[in-house]
Amino acid sequence: MDKLIIIAAALMAAALPATAAAQSAPSVTVAATRDPVDKSYRKMLAGMDIFERNHALAPQATLRFQLLPRLPSTQLDGITLRVAGDSVSLPVTVAPDHTFTLERNQQAAQEDAALIASRKTSTLTWRAQVRSPNVPEGMRRLGDLRLECMVGVAAGLLSNNAQMFAWLGELFTSPERVCNNADGNYLFFAERPVYAITLRDGERRAPLPFNALYAGGTQTPSTLPFCDCQVLLDRSYYAPIWDRSWSDDTLLSFEDMDSPPGPDDTAIAAGYHRTGLMQKRLGPAKVVSFDSGYQMWRYTYPARRSGDPPAEFTILFGPDGAARKARLQEPVTTP
Template sequence: MLRTALCLFLAVGAAHAQVQSVTVTTTRDPVDKSYRKMLKGMDRFESERSHAPGATLRFRLLPRLPGVRMEGIEMKVVGDTVTLPVPVAPDNSFTLERNAQAQREDAALVANRRTDSMTWRADVRSPGVPAGMRRLGDLRTECRVGIEAGLVSNNAHLFRWLSDLFTNPDAVCRDPQGNYLFFAERPLFAVRLHAGERHATLPFRYQYAGGTLPRADLPFCDCQVLLDRTYHAPIWDAGWPDDTLLEFEHMDDPAPPDAAPAPGIQPGQTAQEVRAALGPATEVRFDSGLQAWLYPPAERRGKNAGPEFIVLFGADGRVLKSRRN
């Protein structure tokens, strides 16, 4: 229940600066981000140093609604008497300066986009992590910072009775059924964990927002336009240390040499041929035209459901690749 509800919501010390002005045409709405909450997220980052000792914190914007333009975003902190510019980097990440006056005035962070048209995330990065990989301790910190900072979507009116769960970082980030949604840089096919001699591939329920979200519900999920990039990480599982590395196989990557395909499935086969060989699946369709078929279907998943298979289809409806967990 908590994981499903989270998918429907979730949405990414300096001296006091001199007050400045910046001209930004903003669209103010009820979900402008609270400057005070963002500062609380920054405080939480400092208190979580044990998980990511050498890391840096930025915040990042990602598209949440179809058609939103992510180029040229301008932001500022706006209070009753104070206005502070917030430079946005080319990757749509930014940092916040601390300003006592803005904090006293309960200022808001506003942009020249509707706030609910974007997914907001904390972005925590430790040095030395290989390119294209993520460190689990960084993700643990991202979750706690993101919840503390209020980086959630504007759909709380649908589930007001759950509001306390979404403002409690420990309730969200330590619950194995309520993992925070993370986003890869490119569409995902597999996520593998590496911790010393221990290795594992995440089960399919950790990808694509669980693979069970009806398309009619996508407008209520931060993953609406990024469904093929979403994953949950086992941030709640102390058995995986903070230095665990997550390795991503993307949809357009060649299959690893040691990857085992789904039985009897070959690239180029049609959906009809796959269904005849493996039976019905949970079918997850993406805006790109690609689709992933997950086996066993969601209604049959469980401890005794047998091996898992995933089959990726191109926009032409033919198999691109498959794998077995």
């Protein structure tokens, strides 16, 4: 408890109010002969091609595509897909986990066919799914994620909102530009709401920082409708796929919001265990709120070495305003 009081004092001196600037989406008119958010069959094939060319990132992995909900009302069970061209209509089998594969059809490619869902495409989020065998449950392999990004960008899966992203032109069409750049910001989604993610590469171990979770913690009510993470905010994260100091065999270990506190978590003193008390003691925090009622709070304090990013104190509060668990951690650093 005494240790926490000392840390709290440091946090009180370092904490600053965190604000997120709301961004308004530009208005763009997109001319198209079909729904502009239908997926291009040619682009999906391009994603399959890039998977084959870069298979060395995940030599034993298989490729599927995945449907995820974009709106609270999205119902994925029973959804059907088809590849539709001028003269071709090919049904696509959707598995119970809402994943699918595509067959190559020369006629559909020649006709620039579209992949059409039985739901409004604007209610869906699409992703590539690359999975290597023998990855432990609750973990993901970094090489798989690198390949998922390259396939996803080539296949045009970054967003379903054409009005939001059409103005960005070529920026989101280059897998190399997006996936090999620290500013690429390709969103991944965990199976469950995320509390913490730890990178493990041999003996090297480091937590992902707060700004790698929850779409960077920058979404506002005005920007969230334009994010693939609209109803998946608590499951979204950025992986350091661009950082080659982490090998392809690096594992990302996930801790869920609902899991009990672990050995890396910090005990919370009685005077800090509710939102009002925490704010009274430490001041305003950077807060990300979720539809579930959970909140993640973040405070920063000076790093050990000059020039390093600040260290972080994060607290998960439940819908009742009570602190569930907290963690002190240093940010990811490159050796």
